Amino acid sequence: MYRAILCALTASAAVAFAAGAAEAQAPKRGGTLNFSVVAEPPNYDCHGSTTFALIHPIAPHYSLLVKFDGKDYPKVVPDLAESWTVSPDGMTYTFKLRGGVKFHDGSPLTSADVKATYDRIIAPPQGVVSIRKAYYSDLGVETPDATTVVFKLKNPMAGVLEALASPYNCVYSAAKLKQNPRYPETEIFGSGPFTLVGHVKGTSWEGKRFDGYFQQGKPYLDGYKIFFVKSAAVVPGILGGQFDAEFRGRNPSERSQLLDKMKDNLAVYEGPWVTNLMLVFNTTRKPFEDVRVRQALSMAIDRWGGSEALSKISILKYVGGVMRPGYAMALPEADLVKLPGFAKDINKSREDARKLLEQAGIKDFKFKLLNRNVPEPYTPAGVYSIDQWRRIGVTAEHEQLETKLYQDRVASGDFDVAVEFQADFMDDPTAQFSKFLTKKTSPSGYSGHTDAKIDEMYEKQRRTIDVAERTKLVREMDRYALEKAYNVPLLWWQRIIVNHKKIKGWHMTPSHYLWQDLADVWLDQ
Amino acid sequence: MLWYVIRRLLLVIPTLLGVAIAVFFLIRVMPGDVVVVKLRADGAAVTDEAIQAERKRLGLDKPLHQQFTEYLIGLPQLDLGKSLWTGDSVVKEIALRIPVSFQIALMSTIIAVVIAIPLGTVSALYRDTWIDHSVRVLAVSGLAVPSFWLGMLIILALLSLFNWLPKIGYVSLWEDPITNLSVTIWPAISVGYRYAAVATRMMRSALLEVMREDYIRTARAKGVWTRLIMRRHALRNAMLPVVTVIGLEFAFLIGGLVVTEQVFNINGVGKLFVDATARGDFNLIQGLVLFIATIFIFVNLIVDLMYAWLDPRIRLS
Numbered sequence: 001m002y003r004a005i006l007c008a009l010t011a012s013a014a015v016a017f018a019a020g021a022a023e024a025q026a027p028k029r030g031g032t033l034n035f036s037v038v039a040e041p042p043n044y045d046c047h048g049s050t051t052f053a054l055i056h057p058i059a060p061h062y063s064l065l066v067k068f069d070g071k072d073y074p075k076v077v078p079d080l081a082e083s084w085t086v087s088p089d090g091m092t093y094t095f096k097l098r099g100g101v102k103f104h105d106g107s108p109l110t111s112a113d114v115k116a117t118y119d120r121i122i123a124p125p126q127g128v129v130s131i132r133k134a135y136y137s138d139l140g141v142e143t144p145d146a147t148t149v150v151f152k153l154k155n156p157m158a159g160v161l162e163a164l165a166s167p168y169n170c171v172y173s174a175a176k177l178k179q180n181p182r183y184p185e186t187e188i189f190g191s192g193p194f195t196l197v198g199h200v201k202g203t204s205w206e207g208k209r210f211d212g213y214f215q216q217g218k219p220y221l222d223g224y225k226i227f228f229v230k231s232a233a234v235v236p237g238i239l240g241g242q243f244d245a246e247f248r249g250r251n252p253s254e255r256s257q258l259l260d261k262m263k264d265n266l267a268v269y270e271g272p273w274v275t276n277l278m279l280v281f282n283t284t285r286k287p288f289e290d291v292r293v294r295q296a297l298s299m300a301i302d303r304w305g306g307s308e309a310l311s312k313i314s315i316l317k318y319v320g321g322v323m324r325p326g327y328a329m330a331l332p333e334a335d336l337v338k339l340p341g342f343a344k345d346i347n348k349s350r351e352d353a354r355k356l357l358e359q360a361g362i363k364d365f366k367f368k369l370l371n372r373n374v375p376e377p378y379t380p381a382g383v384y385s386i387d388q389w390r391r392i393g394v395t396a397e398h399e400q401l402e403t404k405l406y407q408d409r410v411a412s413g414d415f416d417v418a419v420e421f422q423a424d425f426m427d428d429p430t431a432q433f434s435k436f437l438t439k440k441t442s443p444s445g446y447s448g449h450t451d452a453k454i455d456e457m458y459e460k461q462r463r464t465i466d467v468a469e470r471t472k473l474v475r476e477m478d479r480y481a482l483e484k485a486y487n488v489p490l491l492w493w494q495r496i497i498v499n500h501k502k503i504k505g506w507h508m509t510p511s512h513y514l515w516q517d518l519a520d521v522w523l524d525q
Numbered sequence: 526m527l528w529y530v531i532r533r534l535l536l537v538i539p540t541l542l543g544v545a546i547a548v549f550f551l552i553r554v555m556p557g558d559v560v561v562v563k564l565r566a567d568g569a570a571v572t573d574e575a576i577q578a579e580r581k582r583l584g585l586d587k588p589l590h591q592q593f594t595e596y597l598i599g600l601p602q603l604d605l606g607k608s609l610w611t612g613d614s615v616v617k618e619i620a621l622r623i624p625v626s627f628q629i630a631l632m633s634t635i636i637a638v639v640i641a642i643p644l645g646t647v648s649a650l651y652r653d654t655w656i657d658h659s660v661r662v663l664a665v666s667g668l669a670v671p672s673f674w675l676g677m678l679i680i681l682a683l684l685s686l687f688n689w690l691p692k693i694g695y696v697s698l699w700e701d702p703i704t705n706l707s708v709t710i711w712p713a714i715s716v717g718y719r720y721a722a723v724a725t726r727m728m729r730s731a732l733l734e735v736m737r738e739d740y741i742r743t744a745r746a747k748g749v750w751t752r753l754i755m756r757r758h759a760l761r762n763a764m765l766p767v768v769t770v771i772g773l774e775f776a777f778l779i780g781g782l783v784v785t786e787q788v789f790n791i792n793g794v795g796k797l798f799v800d801a802t803a804r805g806d807f808n809l810i811q812g813l814v815l816f817i818a819t820i821f822i823f824v825n826l827i828v829d830l831m832y833a834w835l836d837p838r839i840r841l842s
Binding site: 133229239241243421 | 558564575582680803
């Protein structure tokens with residue numbers, strides 16, 4: 001498996017090399033990038049959103065303080081900040097802003113705007129929804145002068161830079177926020193590389209180059225146009241020349257369809273995705289409160305074989321624990337295979353699973369597997385799991401519901417086992433472990449367990465600034481979570497992007513939320 | 526006639542009020558929370574505090590009776606509230622989608638009428654001949670083939686034969702007629718074929734029935750030309766049930782092109798309905814149900830008025 005990841009990374013490197021070669025050419029200026037997005041943002045407010053449907057159209061209009069580097073993920077690079085320093089105790093982050101940054105109306109962007117933005121995120125005024133408020137609750141913002149922003153931590157916090165590089169932390173105008181703190185919901189007013197031309201609801205989104213953008217000579221594109229289409233319309237749309245790209249991800253079958261017809265005109269990017277499918281056991285229901293039952297169900301699943309088979313028909317591919325395989329803090333494969341459900345000898349694993357069920361006094365075990373009625377990748381994941389459980393004599397009935405109904409059932413704890421997923425814009429453990437915690441600590445702790453130890457481990461790693469020490473803690477927590485099996489990762493997703501080869505300067509990261517400001521993208525035409 | 530129309534229009538008010546009340550309470554029985562779908566559907570761990578803040582912002586924290594009162598107060602002013610998903614006015618959301626849905630419904634109706642009336646008539650006149658059999662095969666095929674499937678075939682055919690697909694997005698017919706027609710003609714054909722099949726069968730059976738009537742036999746006995754019999758006596762009477770079918774289908778198409786609109790990426794009322802239902806956007810669903818109910822009421826009224834025009838014996842009183 002890790003060889004597969006290595007191959008994927010090599011493939012990505014090859015693509016990156018090719019992209020690098022392309023970038024050795026001088027970027028060409030001009031042209032409009034047409035691409036599709038398979039969902040539409042409810043409104044325009046980055047701080048109140050959790051969806052790529054907002055990021056893809058809106059990111060090109062805004063700047064961030066710092067951002068993830070698309071060419072070298074997860075490195076954080078400057079955006080509005082020119083440079084920064086961190087105090088030796090890790091409790092103060094001082095950012096120096098670039099000079100001459102302008103909003104789209106030509107007014108200057110200063111530290112006051114960054115402060116107003118973060119104040120809105122940390123302590124949203126009445127009527128404003130800030131989704132990640134809790135994430136930044138330890139931060140206080142100060143502005144000693146117009147080009148300096150200081151973040152002071154009330155408590156030690158790991159991954160501060162990564163948290164500040166969130167693609168949702170669009171920097172808004174302090175003056176406009178003062179007039180109306182809710183203006184970002186309905187109005188685009190940023191300092192990013194593109195200004196808004198128009199949004200035709202249900203149809204399209206259009207942006208044009210902002211000539212006053214702070215990076216000289218960028219953006220290269222004259223503009224971009226997004227078409228909001230259903231996922232099934234992406235392949236016909238690319239084939240029919242309606243647009244040239246889609247930046248979330250396609251499945252293997254769609255990749256093949258496109259390659260069959262447009263082989264010479266496509267660029268294919270493949271690699272791991274910071275998203276996994278997991279099985280959530282409802283520990284408030286018998287017999288899932290018994291760790292032996294949960295372990296047995298996890299051990300019945302051949303993840304390594306599943307990876308081979310499912311990766312050909314779906315976006316499920318990589319075997320990993322709670323942290324993404326390949327990520328620096330993830331469990332090494334040698335450790336992973338010792339944990340229940342991750343052994344490579346599936347026959348032995350299933351034999352042990354049967355014994356565990358016997359010990360737990362379980363016979364003729366039947367339950368319902370709750371799932372979304374979304375074909376990719378939920379249906380294959382559900383079907384595969386059910387088949388694997390059948391091999392240890394367990395019968396599961398697949399109950400697929402519309403997403404809205406599914407979420408209602410999961411949130412209210414009305415399920416036996418559910419197929420859930422974990423996705424965030426970065427790999428940081430503070431984000432990735434949220435669904436593995438108790439309900440008291442995390443509203444997404446759907447398994448309903450009350451094991452405070454995992455919460456303690458989570459809090460401890462969150463407060464550990466030393467990377468080596470934190471990695472140790474995270475791996476320990478990963479092991480503990482997989483042994484307790486309140487939730488168990490099934491497989492991690494593979495991200496497949498198939499774009500027209502004329503699109504240059506775009507780099508695939510493991511997150512579909514990142515590197516979408518299009519400042520570096522150009523068209524080779 | 527005028528009093529009849531006025532009375533029918535006045536009846537619209539209690540009818541729509543009944544629909545509004547029923548839909549307000551019925552959709553709230555449905556499980557699912559628009560806020561949870563909006564904030565957690567992408568997998569992010571969103572706190573309950575953020576969920577509650579969004580519910581408060583949307584007014585969903587208010588007691589049901591208060592929400593209902595506000596809704597009722599808004600109705601006479603055509604204020605159907607704001608979409609819980611986008612925050613825009615429901616009227617604006619629906620109005621944006623009406624032109625394209627209306628145009629496709631109208632074009633489908635024209636296609637259906639142009640095909641159904643001559644084919645149904647010919648089929649009835651040449652009953653049990655090869656012409657009749659051919660028309661019946663065509664009509665049964667139209668009924669058997671779902672519109673969205675035909676739509677998918679059309680898309681695949683355009684793609685593989687011409688490597689071309691219609692532009693995404695709607696441009697007004699007056700602004701750019703060629704682009705407009707290149708976008709709307711394909712869904713109109715795929716829906717119009719099924720619609721024509723229904724109307725053809727209705728036309729054929731209605732005409733066969735009329736042709737057996739005594740007054741037709743009398744006219745024939747008197748030696749009146751078949752063409753004259755058809756035009757003066759048979760067709761007008763046979764059109765009565767056909768007009769009903771055409772009217773109801775037209776009303777249905779305004780909001781019922783659910784799958785076809787998705788197949789052709791048409792941003793119409795049907796797609797909006799599906800999205801609103803999937804998200805649990807109560808306010809938008811209420812608005813859409815009221816809009817479609819209004820369309821049905823008015824189309825029924827027009828159909829009734831056409832009855833009187835087609836058959837002078839029918840008195841509207």
